[in-house]
Amino acid sequence: MLDQLSTASIAEALDIADAHHWTRQPPRSDRARLRFLASKEKDPAALSRRLGATPQKLRRLLASQPGAANQELSRAILKEVVRLWQPRIRHRAHQVASQQQHSMHVHFCGWFGFNASAGSSDDGRLRRLSENLHHPYPARLLEARHHNASEDELRTIVADGIGESYFKVSPGRSGLHAVRLADIDYIEFSYY
Structure with missing residues (x-):
């Protein structure tokens, strides 16, 4: 059933990841x-x-x-x-994923990189990546999904989390450009 679904939407990809926790x-x-x-x-x-x-x-x-x-x-x-x-099963799985370190994995194909001037080495490009989202990003992402955040808000959280994991930069440090995730071809999440 779930093999019929693939998506470019972060909200839908989280719903599909939730389905792996169903008990019925x-x-x-x-x-x-x-x-x-x-x-x-x-x-x-x-x-x-x-x-x-x-x-x-x-x-x-x-x-x-x-x-x-x-x-x-x-x-x-x-x-x-x-x-x-199964909303209660989903809620319980979200609580566990939010509390554990390195509990969420994201795999995507889309335009990803720093917001930099065009042509620079920091400029974004089409990438196919698989990364772990480190604490606190899984909790922030699941909480935002729980509150029906917009796709742009969810995308910003995912971009910050992947940027910290992939580029080893924190989005809050001064002097660093923010990373951006756009034009997603597909995105998948898994969490324990």
Whole structure:
């Protein structure tokens, strides 16, 4: 199920990493997944907006009418289930990851480097990296995700953490340029 998902979104990548801590698997069919989502969201219009489908299409899917689900809708339903499944297990895993040193690993392909003048050796470029996020970045990242921080805020936390790990610089030191992460092709997280 999770092998169907890859993403350039940090929030979605964290949700996918959370799925590796589940103690029970979510429903397998689109209809069962949609029933689960409908139990969490009482407003059908809000659910249909989040899934990018009309309320009528969702009703047809719940009634098992043929042709109700397409690949795009199936993927949207799966992403929402991954985001909402087993919140207590997710919270417990976040607490453990936030308290442990070197507990989060990130693997990505994207534009990464210092904010420097164009053409300098410090200028950013497309990189494919696998790095550990050191303390306190996992805790900051998971807390920001818990509070539904914007993708830009999450990206800044990840960039600072990778910059400290990869370049061995702290973003707070005077005289150092901040690092930036942009144009992400894909990103994956894992934590223990």
